[in-house]
Amino acid sequence: MTDIARHLAAIDELRARPFPDRPVSGPLLESGPGFHIADLRVSEDFWDADLARVAEVDEEFDAELRCLIQALSRRWGEPEAVDLTDHLERSALHEPVPPPLDSLCSYVGRLHAWRVDGRWVAVGVGQGDRELPIQLVAAIGEGDMR
Known part of the structure; x- marks a missing residue:
């Protein structure tokens, strides 16, 4: 089973x-x-990694995300791009941000989302800090993403 097939499952x-x-x-x-x-894939930590290694892994995760977006788009059409910057700013100002966006906005800047059967499904890549792992995540939720 390929990585994309495992992610879809x-x-x-x-x-x-x-x-x-x-x-x-x-x-x-x-x-x-x-x-x-859910973390679909998590890289190693980058505490002592050189910038070239971080860039290589970041590129790898972005490519995997693009493949996953293509596979999901074949199922459900083109995704909605959701920028989480506003959620991060509201969180920093101690304003309410609904879960799971309150958690996601701390390490994922942008999600690609679909509405399916009354829920939203979103995928993205993020990193909480330069030394932390890069994460390919999937999120499923109810309600509004805004």
């Missing part, structure tokens, strides 16, 4: 999974009322 599993009544966290999955966030 993980997204399908998340879409079918009920949302919990209270927040639940695991090593690769965070869930709560109305959402799931």
Whole structure:
């Protein structure tokens, strides 16, 4: 099974999974009322990495994200681009940001999202800080993404 096929299977599993009544966290999955966030792939840490290595891994993750977006677009059409900058600014000002966007905006700048069967499905790549791993994430949620 290819990486993209595994990612699609993980997204399908998340879409079918009920949302919990209270927040639940695991090593690769965070869930709560109305959402799931899953790490589809996580790179190594970059504490002592040179910038060339970071750029190489970043490019690799962006390419994988593009392939995943293409696969999901074949299913559901073109995605909506969702810039999370406003959510990050509101969070910094201690204004309310709905979950899971409150968590995602701290390390993902942009999501590619589809509305499917009453939920939204989004994918993106992010990194919390230069030394931290790069993450390819999928999120499933209810309600508005704005």
